[in-house]
Amino acid sequence: MNANDPILEFMDVTITAAAREHAGLSHVSARFGPGTLTLIQVAPGNEQLPLADLATGLLCPAEGHVLFQGEAWTAMLPEQVLQRRAQIGRVFDGHGWISNLNVNENVTLAQRHHTRRPDAEILAEAEALARTFGLNELPKIRPALVAPRDLRRAEWIRGFLGCPLLVLLERPMQGVPLEHLRRLLGAVQEACARKATVLWLTDNDRIGRHPELPPAARYATRGLNLVKMENG
Known part of the structure; x- marks a missing residue:
């Protein structure tokens, strides 16, 4: 890959809707380059957009290809898939926690599993991110015992931990007071500055109007199309 090649690319991607799982998409083509933020306005009733699952290779399109770092997910060997996913951070739209692990264990799991970083280094970064996002510390109790607004911000920590190349934010402000938006915007700006690409899916019009939102390409869903x- 060259320095300016897209980190993520959708090439004429079509996927059929699955009831209670995800919406459908038809012939979506888009390129997401290094150092960029893309804001995707999701229409009401279409919140379960499968872009993040497609971007990480968890879903395969019925037609077209999804490329990460210039290679289609479907062309990668299993060990390559794991290596590439280690470079992706995500804030999930739905439940993204393992219930029988504490929040701190959940947050650091991917870094401990996919990298050779010392545990102490991973935990120190996670604690620093916790303070960045307005938490006194990384919660060390089960997810079910953590207030929803704090649990959501713990997802932010997991999403940015390890300086991922691709950050996928699926309605990350859900359940979080708007007073914390500036903290998230700061992390997004830092990610773009280090040449990551950030995809932010939102159904909240106020996100796109925030004066501190970094320059962003803007997309919207129209039926099955993106x-x-x-002005993007």
Whole structure:
């Protein structure tokens, strides 16, 4: 890959909707380059957009290809898939926690599993991110015992931990007071500065109007299509 090649690319991607699982998409083509933020406005009733699952190779399109770092997920060997996914951070739209692990164990699991970083180094970074996002410390109790607004911010920690190349934010402000938005925007800005690409899916119009939102390409869902807006 060259320095300016897209980190993530959708090439004429079509996927059929699955009831109670995800919405459908039709012939979506888009490129997401290094150092960029893309804001995707999700229409009401279409919140379960499968872009993040497609971007990570968890779903295979019925037609077209999804490329990460220039290679289609479907063309990778299993060990390559694991290596590439270690470079992706995600804030899940739905439940993303293992219930029988404490929050701190959940947050650091991927870094401990996919990298050779010392545990102490991983935990120190996670604690620093916790303070960045307004938490006194990384919660060390079961997810079910943590207040929803704090649990959501713990997902932010997991999403940015390890300086991922691709950050997928699926309605990350859900359940979080808007007073914390500036903290998240700061992390997004830092990620873009180190040449990561960030995809932010939202159903909240106020996100796109925030004065501190970094420059962003803007897309919106129109039926089964993803349409780039003129001001994006």
